[in-house]
Amino acid sequence: MAAGIERIDFHGLPALRLSTAADASAVLSLYGGQLLSWVPARGRERLYLSERARFGNGPVRGGVPVCFPQFAAQGTLPRHGFARTSVWTVAEQRTGDDFALATLRLADDPQSLALWPHPFTLELTVAIDGGRLDLELEVINSGHTPFAFTSALHTYLRVAELEECRLQGLHGFEYRDALGAGEGLRRDSGDVLLFDGPIDRHYRNVERPLLLRDDGGALGIDAEGFPDVVVWNPWEDGNARIDDMAPRDFRRMLCIEAAAIHRRIALDPSETWHGRQTLVCL
């Protein structure tokens, strides 16, 4: 099969389907600039997408939402900012013998300026190549005054069984426990992170790569530019409070997010920032 990129309708959303000659594929929605599916060559679906997701009516539960210019409720903007509910445009698409790549773009408009008074351009580039996925976010300050932002690629990984998952690579790094009381920092002391309850940890200045093992094999998780890692799973009670997730779905997903949140990124006029997350099937 030849590599290709086609425009599709995905649950009513305009999207691009990327595919490679080796049969890797991905679906990238223009709504939110959100990757909604990634199937590596000879592999299974690697991203969780809720069967109860709402498409085009608020945030889409699953895939890789782009959080910008605010992470979670760390400010006065809508949760996780407005990029995940904005309509992006296609800036570039390219295929080669063994890869497919697409870039989506989002720029300020009257609605964004009413919420956040800064001209900006965002570009999200998604590239698939055999067993590898690269996501790169570029932020350009296209205005005349400085601005600062927080951001994340809020990656929802699909896992076979959460309690079988083992995450390596966070040993020794400091984190803020977003479920705990107070602002104190803790230090990860385990060789591997296991999942047997709700978790919402914001690790700082993590030197990667991370390694996630579950029943279905191992996934390497690397990043550049994003200093932080968020690990989130709502577990049973949290899941029950999320109306766009089926009741036991917390066992099928794990968010490991490339983030820039513990310190805001400041950009002067015309300055550019890049952050990248890479997932590799091992």
Ligand SMILES: O=P(O)(O)OC[C@H]1O[C@H](O)[C@H](O)[C@@H](O)[C@@H]1O
């Ligand atoms: O439900 P959402 O607004 O998409 O947020 C989902 C989750 O995002 C991040 O992982 C935060 O650390 C969590 O605290 C939050 O619950």
